Amino acid sequence: xxxxxxxxxxxxxxxxxxxxxxxxxxxxxxxxxxxxxxxxxxxxxxxxxxxxxxxxxxxxxxxxxxxxxxxxxxxxxxxxxxxxxxxxxxxxxxxxxxxxxxxxxxxxxxxxxxxxxxxxxxxxxxxxxxxxxxxxxxxxxxxxxxxxxxxxxxxxxxxxxxxxxxxxxxxxxxxxxxxxxxxxxxxxxxxxxxxxxxxxxxxxxxxxxxxxxxxxxxxxxxxxxxxxxxxxxxxxxxxxxxxxxxxxxxx
Amino acid sequence: xxxxxxxxxxxxxxxxxxxxxxxxxxxxxxxxxxxxxxxxxxxxxxxxxxxxxxxxxxxxxxxxxxxxxxxxxxxxxxxxxxxxxxxxxxxxxxxxxxxxxxxxxxxxxxxxxxxxxxxxxxxxxxxxxxxxxxxxxxxxxxxxxxxxxxxxxxxxxxxxxxxxxxxxxxxxxxxxxxxxxxxxxxxxxxxxxxxxxxxxxxxxxxxxxxxxxxxxxxxxxxxxxxxxxxxxxxxxxxxxxxxxxxxxxxx
DNA sequence: AACTCCAATTGATCCGATGAATATGAATGG
DNA sequence: CCATTCATATTCATCGGATCAATTGGAGTT
Numbered sequence: 181x182x183x184x185x186x187x188x189x190x191x192x193x194x195x196x197x198x199x200x201x202x203x204x205x206x207x208x209x210x211x212x213x214x215x216x217x218x219x220x221x222x223x224x225x226x227x228x229x230x231x232x233x234x235x236x237x238x239x240x241x242x243x244x245x246x247x248x249x250x251x252x253x254x255x256x257x258x259x260x261x262x263x264x265x266x267x268x269x270x271x272x273x274x275x276x277x278x279x280x281x282x283x284x285x286x287x288x289x290x291x292x293x294x295x296x297x298x299x300x301x302x303x304x305x306x307x308x309x310x311x312x313x314x315x316x317x318x319x320x321x322x323x324x325x326x327x328x329x330x331x332x333x334x335x336x337x338x339x340x341x342x343x344x345x346x347x348x349x350x351x352x353x354x355x356x357x358x359x360x361x362x363x364x365x366x367x368x369x370x371x372x373x374x375x376x377x378x379x380x381x382x383x384x385x386x387x388x389x390x391x392x393x394x395x396x397x398x399x400x401x402x403x404x405x406x407x408x409x410x411x412x413x414x415x416x417x418x419x420x421x422x423x424x425x426x427x428x429x430x431x
Numbered sequence: 432x433x434x435x436x437x438x439x440x441x442x443x444x445x446x447x448x449x450x451x452x453x454x455x456x457x458x459x460x461x462x463x464x465x466x467x468x469x470x471x472x473x474x475x476x477x478x479x480x481x482x483x484x485x486x487x488x489x490x491x492x493x494x495x496x497x498x499x500x501x502x503x504x505x506x507x508x509x510x511x512x513x514x515x516x517x518x519x520x521x522x523x524x525x526x527x528x529x530x531x532x533x534x535x536x537x538x539x540x541x542x543x544x545x546x547x548x549x550x551x552x553x554x555x556x557x558x559x560x561x562x563x564x565x566x567x568x569x570x571x572x573x574x575x576x577x578x579x580x581x582x583x584x585x586x587x588x589x590x591x592x593x594x595x596x597x598x599x600x601x602x603x604x605x606x607x608x609x610x611x612x613x614x615x616x617x618x619x620x621x622x623x624x625x626x627x628x629x630x631x632x633x634x635x636x637x638x639x640x641x642x643x644x645x646x647x648x649x650x651x652x653x654x655x656x657x658x659x660x661x662x663x664x665x666x667x668x669x670x671x672x673x674x675x676x677x678x679x680x681x682x
Numbered sequence: 683a684a685c686t687c688c689a690a691t692t693g694a695t696c697c698g699a700t701g702a703a704t705a706t707g708a709a710t711g712g
Numbered sequence: 713c714c715a716t717t718c719a720t721a722t723t724c725a726t727c728g729g730a731t732c733a734a735t736t737g738g739a740g741t742t
Contacts, residue, residue: 255704506735
């Protein structure tokens with residue numbers, strides 16, 4: 181009956197009833213008692229089963245909802261989500277966002293490694309139809325960049341779509357999710373907003389097109405290099421080494 | 432006064448009061464209004480400031496506590512954590528754990544890429560003192576492995592320490608944290624528990640020592656290769672290709 | 683100055699009540 | 713017989729208050 185108490189003795193130190201309830205539900209998922217899509221007992225019953233008050237259970241459930249493990253629908257019930265990696269790992273983008281001052285470079289370094297691998301893998305896996313779609317994204321981005329009042333928001337969205345579409349075809353959902361989330365919305369927005377120089381925007385778009393051509397050629401190594409170089413360019417533009425040294429090296 | 436309502440109009444769709452409260456607090460952190468280590472207003476005041484009930488605020492705070500953004504101390508108050516990447520990213524290990532059936536290979540693939548990079552970087556950065564410590568870990572692991580009733584729990588802990596110590600000196604906290612969390616406790620435990628064959632244990636320890644020797648030689652490329660090969664061995668032992676093909680290829 | 687002890691502060695947990703959204707099944711019209 | 717409409721029950725969302733427990737900080741003592 182008092183499952184919660186049993187879990188405490190089994191697990192680590194008792195740091196609180198709610199933490200215990202969270203870990204208990206987590207463990208039920210890991211153990212397979214709760215499967216993706218499955219409906220949980222109603223709050224009243226589940227609270228009684230775990231030996232906690234309904235409000236306490238709600239805080240535990242809310243924590244799991246925040247980390248995309250559970251999903252609640254008012255009037256219906258609480259369900260286990262698909263637990264797919266891209267769903268559970270999308271909280272990482274928030275981590276990247278709050279470190280855009282100090283640690284943005286570290287996130288970008290990781291993204292460079294992963295994006296290079298994901299792009300290389302995608303070179304031999306992305307369907308022709310999605311390559312066409314990729315080309316459309318590039319064309320649209322260049323159109324937007326040509327306008328005088330450049331819509332940076334639109335460019336950010338197209339940039340994100342471009343990389344996400346490639347990564348989604350690397351054959352590894354975890355790699356795609358981690359890569360995608362290694363730079364959050366705020367980071368991407370800052371990068372593009374920092375491109376006051378029109379030349380910087382065009383250079384970035386040229387890098388995108390270089391990756392695109394490598395994918396068209398189904399050349400993994402070319403794709404890997406261009407992807408890495410592209411992210412490296414972003415890194416250097418953030419650390420400031422791109423404004424002088426980077427630009428000089430390119431020129 | 433009604434900050435929460437203002438945030439809704441500013442942000443995305445209103446999916447609930449609690450979600451709004453969570454996003455508001457998140458944004459306050461991203462914007463720098465709340466800094467690491469800072470104390471939040473008391474529950475009563477903060478709830479009033481956000482225009483929600485105290486119970487509602489608690490659920491929001493609880494969600495942020497679960498993702499290691501906030502920390503509460505009874506009788507004292509609620510504080511913003513250090514927000515360090517290793518703290519905020521340690522929830523990923525849970526994601527890895529619940530996918531140990533289907534997607535363990537995908538996590539290991541990512542870990543292989545990152546661990547190779549982290550080990551290569553550490554080769555030129557890890558202090559001599561920690562290299563000594565690393566050697567001690569290896570010696571201890573071999574001692575444990577030599578005992579008849581092999582303590583697999585101890586081996587798991589030593590394995591985790593070995594890799595964590597290396598990654599911690601790669602000069603990139605994000606890379607270290609992501610690498611570390613790419614295989615959770617449950618995954619590691621399963622891997623080591625699956626080594627019923629004593630030869631498999633010794634092979635793994637030999638791989639560890641090969642990485643160690645490369646670090647001693649301060650040879651980044653050797654370290655990278657041995658690290659990648661080591662994780663690859665784990666991948667193959669999980670997918671089953673190690674039992675036959677892997678063993679044959681090695682012999 | 684150092685220690686002890688008490689009261690205020692603050693979060694932790696619980697309880698009950700009301701509102702809002704959904705699902706379910708009966709009733710209705712075709 | 714089938715589709716639609718609608719009333720009702722179920723369930724989560726939100727709220728306000730009450731009590732317990734842990735920490736803090738100052739008063740008082742040595």
